[in-house]
Amino acid sequence: MRVIIPVFKDCVSASVVGMMDMLKLTENFYNHLPHQKKKWFSVQLVSLHEERTVQNNGFDITCDILLADCDHADLVIVPAIVGDLPTLIEEHQDFVDWLKVQYKKGTKLCSTCNGAFFLASTGYLDGREATTSWFASGDFRNMFPKVKLIDEKIIVDNGAMVTGGATLSFQNLCIYLIEKYYGKEIGTYAAKMFLVEKGKHSQLNYSIFSAQKGHNDEQILETQNFIEQNAAEKLIVSRLAEDATMAERTFIRRFKTATSNTPSEYIQRVKVELAKKLLENENTSIKEICYETGYEDQSYFRNVFKKYTGLTPADYKKQFTFQL
Structure with missing residues (x-):
């Protein structure tokens, strides 16, 4: 051949x-x-x-x-x-x-x-x-x-x-x-x-979320920046819409048009990126990271994290920290 x-x-x-x-x-x-x-x-x-x-x-x-x-x-x-x-x-x-x-x-x-x-x-x-x-x-x-x-x-x-x-x-x-x-x-x-892992099927656990800012909607850009700067806080879509002086439905539509994500998806992805960085620090526990990314329910945090990375927080931590 x-x-x-x-x-x-x-x-x-x-x-x-x-x-x-x-x-x-x-x-x-x-x-x-x-x-x-x-x-x-x-x-x-x-x-x-x-x-x-x-x-x-x-x-x-x-x-x-x-x-x-x-x-x-x-x-x-x-x-x-x-x-x-x-x-x-x-x-x-x-x-x-x-x-x-x-x-x-x-x-x-x-x-x-x-x-x-x-x-x-x-x-x-x-x-x-x-x-x-x-x-x-x-x-x-x-x-x-x-x-x-x-x-x-x-x-x-x-x-x-x-x-x-x-x-x-x-x-x-x-x-x-x-x-x-x-x-x-x-x-x-x-x-x-x-030494190649045959059973590896997904790139999700390697991907890094890139904020979609190649658009011209200044109000949505301001909201994106706010989300990224306050990823550790509990962020509510209705409150973000109010701060942007828009009706919630209009805000969601404009946000998705600009970024290809709904506001909720965007918030989750930004929080997951913060969690990934914290998990890569060997000294930070998963419980601490859950709270540091604005989640009160560890089970919910685990499910959101796995949705976007394909791994649980514990498995991600094992993969991206050296264990000699």
């Missing part, structure tokens, strides 16, 4: 080299298992520039071939990319066109992180489910509203394309592809050898 990994000047080099290493090295594990041997992944790096050597993040990545010389692939995996995505897509329109041709030939297209932007640019993700990096999900939705984005997931396989989550989740994507094409036994074996 011929696997192509395109190399940009703007790609995350760890994503490129890491995927190549994982897919190639797993052949050694596979050959040690007692079953009929199959022809393994043949991985090639393809330069999207005029030279085979691409300078990336301070060092050179030497590719096998140029895009112009690559007319066939069984599987293409677009790596993580750093930069202004609309500009990068425009600059590499020839690559997008190449992806379209490959797709029509039956090539399986995959991506990790915001490489999904390139897959979506083909138009072949329209109406289908996909994921991307949690921190780029807002931009993705704006650029590709016809794609059914499930940004909390680490991997989405819609039958036509496979998309993966943020940056280093390329490891999970590789394990998934190994298992998809060569079976569960080698997938599990490779996960153990590379």
Whole structure:
């Protein structure tokens, strides 16, 4: 199976080299298992520039071939990319066109992180489910509203394309592809050898809530700032509407139009972000954090926290504090 990994000047080099290493090295594990041997992944790096050597993040990545010389692939995996995505897509329109041709030939297209932007640019993700990096999900939705984005997931396989989550989740994507094409036994074996958690399905516990302030509603901006500055207090929507000199229904409508969240959702997400920061401090108890974020009921706090992170406060604390 011929696997192509395109190399940009703007790609995350760890994503490129890491995927190549994982897919190639797993052949050694596979050959040690007692079953009929199959022809393994043949991985090639393809330069999207005029030279085979691409300078990336301070060092050179030497590719096998140029895009112009690559007319066939069984599987293409677009790596993580750093930069202004609309500009990068425009600059590499020839690559997008190449992806379209490959797709029509039956090539399986995959991506990790915001490489999904390139897959979506083909138009072949329209109406289908996909994921991307949690921190780029807002931009993705704006650029590709016809794609059914499930940004909390680490991997989405819609039958036509496979998309993966943020940056280093390329490891999970590789394990998934190994298992998809060569079976569960080698997938599990490779996960153990590379120390990759196979059962990890969600990006929610890694995501950081970004306050949606790219709008022009000054009154709502003032309310957002107030919520963020008073996250430790008990905040009531009706009182916020009154302070903004609006009827509550009008306030809720304008708030959601501006931020894509209702005021209640926004308050909860800001409080959860505060709770996450406090939980990352090993010396703060969960009971204290419950009160410090304005919640009186620990059970309710636990449920709200799990809704937005996928973890209980106790599990989050375990994951994000070192325990030697």
